[in-house]
Amino acid sequence: MQIDARGASDTNIAEETDVTGTTIHNRIEQLEEKGIITGYNPEIDYEQAGYPMQVLFICSTDLSRRSEMAEKALEVRGVVNVREMLSGEENLHIEVVAESTSEIEESTDQLDELGLRIVSSNILAEEHIQPWNHFHQEFAGEDADAPEEIGSSEE
Incomplete structure (x- = not known):
């Protein structure tokens, strides 16, 4: 799967x-x-879909408001991914896709209006994703005859 x-x-x-x-x-x-x-969830090639601009905004907010701000950020135009960092100053990573730099600027303004402080922004060139293969014995190199327990904490 x-x-x-x-x-x-x-x-x-x-x-x-x-x-x-x-x-x-x-x-x-x-x-x-x-x-x-x-x-x-589908893997989307945003460039092929007409959104060649992909920007990762590294933002800062109060830790006590981090989850609330993550939810609000998802409502901003072009936001496709928000990651909450456990701690630290740069505690929200927000990925935005857009057709043009003017749309990126619009998203930037909306994030700012939410009260997020944008620490940095980076244009994404390429993203490489793979599943974590621990659950698949063939890829994890585990004994194929060993029983597999879902949710087991033994390692």
Whole structure:
């Protein structure tokens, strides 16, 4: 599922894991109910979609208001990602996509109006994402015969 959530059917996963499709379906449902699987999001090539400008704003806000400000930042035009940092001065990282520099300026003004202090901004050239393969035995190099427990804290 981490490699291709859209193309991973219960049947395909069952064939790879030697478990029934019903068991796979029930396990996925349990993971969703427990909040372990929180969604299925597409990877978007923003440049291909007509948004060639991608900017990462490093912002600062009071730690006590960080989550509130993150939610508000999501409402700003062009914001596609907000990361809350655990501590420190630069505690909100906000990714904005736009068609032009004037739209980036508009987003900058809106972030400023929220009361965020923009410490720095960087134009993103490329982003490389991969799933964390710990859950997939073949990629993690674990023994394929070892039982896998979801939510186990043993390492």
